[in-house]
Amino acid sequence: MTRIHRTRGISDTFGATVWDKATSDVLNRGVLIVPFLWFKDPLDVAQVRQQLLQKLLPIMRFRSKIVPVKDMLSTATAFQELDQATLEAALPELVTAVDDVKNRADLDSFVSAMYNQPWEPELPLWRAYVINNFDDGRSLLVMNINHTIGDGVALLDVLDAIIDGDADGNPISPKKSVSRMPVPASCMEGCVMQMKGLWRAFYGPFIKDQLPGDPRNKLKSKDGRRPGKAKAVFSTSPVPLQEVKAIKNQLPGATINDILMTLTDLTLREYFLRYEPAALRQQVRANMPISMRREDDHDVYNPELFGNRFSQGHLYFPLHIEDPLEVMRQMKAQIDVIKISPEPIVRDKIVKFITTQSCFPPSLTAKLLLDAFGKVTVMLSNVVGPTGEVQFLGQTLDDMTFFAMAPLGLYFGIVQYKGEIKVGICVDAAVEAEPKRLGECWEEAYRKLKAAVLNR
Numbered sequence: 544m545t546r547i548h549r550t551r552g553i554s555d556t557f558g559a560t561v562w563d564k565a566t567s568d569v570l571n572r573g574v575l576i577v578p579f580l581w582f583k584d585p586l587d588v589a590q591v592r593q594q595l596l597q598k599l600l601p602i603m604r605f606r607s608k609i610v611p612v613k614d615m616l617s618t619a620t621a622f623q624e625l626d627q628a629t630l631e632a633a634l635p636e637l638v639t640a641v642d643d644v645k646n647r648a649d650l651d652s653f654v655s656a657m658y659n660q661p662w663e664p665e666l667p668l669w670r671a672y673v674i675n676n677f678d679d680g681r682s683l684l685v686m687n688i689n690h691t692i693g694d695g696v697a698l699l700d701v702l703d704a705i706i707d708g709d710a711d712g713n714p715i716s717p718k719k720s721v722s723r724m725p726v727p728a729s730c731m732e733g734c735v736m737q738m739k740g741l742w743r744a745f746y747g748p749f750i751k752d753q754l755p756g757d758p759r760n761k762l763k764s765k766d767g768r769r770p771g772k773a774k775a776v777f778s779t780s781p782v783p784l785q786e787v788k789a790i791k792n793q794l795p796g797a798t799i800n801d802i803l804m805t806l807t808d809l810t811l812r813e814y815f816l817r818y819e820p821a822a823l824r825q826q827v828r829a830n831m832p833i834s835m836r837r838e839d840d841h842d843v844y845n846p847e848l849f850g851n852r853f854s855q856g857h858l859y860f861p862l863h864i865e866d867p868l869e870v871m872r873q874m875k876a877q878i879d880v881i882k883i884s885p886e887p888i889v890r891d892k893i894v895k896f897i898t899t900q901s902c903f904p905p906s907l908t909a910k911l912l913l914d915a916f917g918k919v920t921v922m923l924s925n926v927v928g929p930t931g932e933v934q935f936l937g938q939t940l941d942d943m944t945f946f947a948m949a950p951l952g953l954y955f956g957i958v959q960y961k962g963e964i965k966v967g968i969c970v971d972a973a974v975e976a977e978p979k980r981l982g983e984c985w986e987e988a989y990r991k992l993k994a995a996v997l998n999r
Contacts, residue, residue, distance in 0.1 A: 545623060545626075546623075546624040547612070547622065547624070548604075548846045549619065549621045550619070550621060550622065551895060552851060554690075555619055556908045557689065557851075558609045558620035559611075559905030559906075559909070560572055560573040561620075561662050561668065561689075562609060563905055565905075565906035566906045566909045568906075569906055569909040570913060572658060572661070572662070573689060574950075575657075575658060575688065575947070575948040576693075576698055576946075576947055577657075577686065577688070577946045577948055578698070578943065578945050579945075580683070580942075581681050581683055581940070581944075582683070582684070583680070583682075583939070584938050585675040585676070586673045586682045587936070588638060588639070590936050591673055591684065594936060595634075595671060595705065599704070602701065602704065602843050603622065603844070603846045604622050604692045604849065605667055605701075607622035607624045607625060608622070608623055608625060608664065608665055609664070609691065610623045620691070630667075633667075638671040638672075638673070639670070639671075639672055640674075641672045641673065641674045644677070644683075645676065645677060645678050646677070646678045650776070651774070651776065654774050654776055655972075657672075658772065658774050668688070669686065669687060669689065670686075672685040681941065690851065691851075693849060694832060694851045694853045695832070695926045696841075696853070696926060697843070697849055697850060697851070699926055700841050700849075701843055702928070705935070706935045706940070707933070707934040707937065708933065708934055709929070710934065712934065756917060757826050757919060757920045758825045760819060760822040760825060760920060761814075762811070762822075762920050762953050763920045763953070764917060764974055772972065774970070774972070775970050776968065776970075777978035777979045777982045778944045778965055779986060780982075780986055781942075781965045782965075782989055783962065783963060783964075784962045784963060784964055785962065787802050790992065790997060794868075794875060796875070797871065801871065803964070804858060804878060804923075805870050805874045805875075806988055807921075807955060808861065808870050808874060810981065810985040811827060811860055811862060811984075813991075814984040815862060817984070818976075824863060827860045827862055827921075828857055828860065829857070829858045829920065829922065829955075830855050830923070831856050831857075831858060832853040833854045833855065835852045835853055835854055835887065853891075854887035854888065855915075856887055857919070867995040868995060871996075916949065916950060917951070921953045921954070921955055922947065922949070922951050922953070923954075923957070924947065924957065925959075926945060926957070926959070927958075927959045929961065930959075930961065930962065931962075940960075943965075944958060944967035945958045945967050946967045948969055951971065952970070954969040954970075956968075956969070966985055968982055
C-alpha cells in the first residue's frame with residue numbers, strides 16, 4: 544500500500560514550489576541544500592547508483608514524490624511513496640555523470656543551471672551528480688536536495704546512513720542533540736538573561752519582524768523580493784578545530800559556535816573595511832537556524848522524526864568594534880540569550896500555525912518567507928559532521944562543504960569534518976560581491992582572531 548505522509552511547517556511552503564505555480568513564482572525552486580563531497584580518486588556512477596539505491600532510498604522522503612492533498616478548504620503538501628520498480632527505473636535520472644565541469648568557472652555555471660532546473664513532479668526531490676577529473680585531480684559528488692525533505696542536521700544524519708562507515712569500516716555512532724544552556728556567573732545575571740529572553744520571545748516575532756530590514760549594502764540583494772537566478776560558490780581553506788577550541792577556552796563559558804559566529808562578524812567587518820567602509824556604521828544582521836530536536840530525534844527512517852525541525856534566530860553584528868575579544872564577548876552574550884529565550888519556540892509555533900491554516904495559501908507564506916530573507920544581510924548555518932574520516936565506496940571522503948541555495952543574497956555554511964572547519968559561501972547574482980573575496984576575508988579574520996587571542 545502506498546504511504547502518504549503530510550508535511551508540516553516550513554516544509555509545506557518549500558514543497559508547494561513543486562505543484563503550485565504562484566508559490567514557485569515567488570520562491571523560484573525554493574531552497575536547496577547542496578553538499579559537495581570531494582574524493583581523491585574517480586567515482587564510478589554505476590556504483591554510486593547502487594549505493595544510494597541500497598542506503599538512501601529506504602528513507603521515506605527520498606523514495607517519495609511531492610503531491611498536493613486537500614486540507615480543509617485549501618491544498619497542502621505531502622510525500623507519496625513510489626514503488627521500488629519506479630525508483631529503480633528512475634535511478635539513471637536521479638544519479639547522473641557530468642562530464643563538462645572541470646574547473647571553478649564550470650562549477651558556478653553548473654550550480655546556477657542546477658538551481659534553475661525544474662523538478663520532475665513524478666520523481667523524488669533529490670539528485671546526485673558525479674563529477675570526475677576536476678582540475679585539481681579530485682572527483683566530486685554533488686547532492687542536490689530540496690529543503691522540503693529535511694534540514695541540515697537531518698541531512699548530515701542521512702550522510703551517516705549512506706557512507707560505508709569510519710576509516711576502519713565501522714558504523715558511525717548515532718548523534719545526539721546536546722542542549723548547551725548558558726551558565727550565568729551569578730543569580731542576578733541569570734535573572735537578567737531570563738528577562739531578556741522573555742522580551743525577545745515577544746519582541747522578535749511580533750514587533751521586530753515588522754520593522755524595516757538592514758540598510759542596503761554590497762552583501763545584500765538589491766531587491767530582496769527579486770532574487771537572482773544565478774549562484775556563485777566558494778569554499779574557504781580549512782582551519783584546525785583544535786585551534787578554535789583553544790580560542791574558545793580563553794573566554795569562560797564560550798562554545799565553538801560562539802567563536803564561529805565571532806569569526807563571521809570579523810569576516811563581514813574585514814569585507815566592509817576593504818570594499819564598503821560606510822556599512823560598518825549600519826545595522827547588519829543574520830538569520831540562523833536553531834534545531835528544535837530532542838536528544839534522540841535522529842532516526843532517518845522514522846518520517847515523524849525526520850525532516851525540517853528548526854526555528855530561526857537573529858544575530859546582530861557589532862561591526863564597529865575592532866577588538867576581537869570584545870566581539871567574542873558580545874556575540875556570546877547574544878547567543879546565550881537566544882539559547883534561554885522562548886523566541887525560537889514562539890517562531891516555530893507561528894510558522895506551523897500559518898502553514899497549516901486553510902486561509903493562508905502557500906504563495907502567501909512564501910511571500911512572508913521571502914520578506915524575512917530579504918530583511919537580513921546573511922543567512923548562517925553551522926553543522927557538525929563526522930569527527931573522523933569516513934569512507935564512501937571504499938575511499939576516504941577527502942573534504943566536505945555545505946551550501947544552501949535559496950532566494951536570498953548571501954549564505955555562509957559552516958561545517959565541521961575530521962577535525963577541521965570550513966565555510967561554504969554562496970552568493971546570489973543580485974548581490975554585488977564575489978564569494979572568493981568573502982572567503983579571503985574569512986581567512987584574514989581567522990588570522991587576526993588567532994593572533995589577538997592566542998598570541999597575546
